Amino acid sequence: MELKEKLESECEEASKQLKNPNAGQTVKRHIDLLKGYNAIRDIGLGLLGMIADTKGLRVAEVMKEYGVDLKD
Incomplete structure (x- = not known):
């Protein structure tokens, strides 16, 4: 197996393990959480x-x- 194929396979496997592999959706969720x-x-x-x-x-x-700090 070529290095490129091996890396693509590992990347695909890692993406499957992610809760939400779509970066756009992840960013939107983080923004929504920050707004809340x-x-x-x-x-x-x-x-x-x-x-x-x-x-x-x-x-x-x-x-x-x-007992509230500015960092809280």
Whole structure:
């Protein structure tokens, strides 16, 4: 078996093992997941802002009080 044929065979076998071999669909799914994450994060930050306004504190102080880090 030629090297090219062997590599094509290995590539085809690896593609079969992928959950979704279509790169376009994978990218679209990741974008959709990121949009969902961002929406939830925006809601959480909005709630922290409301709590901060109610308590007369800065958002950073409320985040610290609730154990939320900027990386969360």
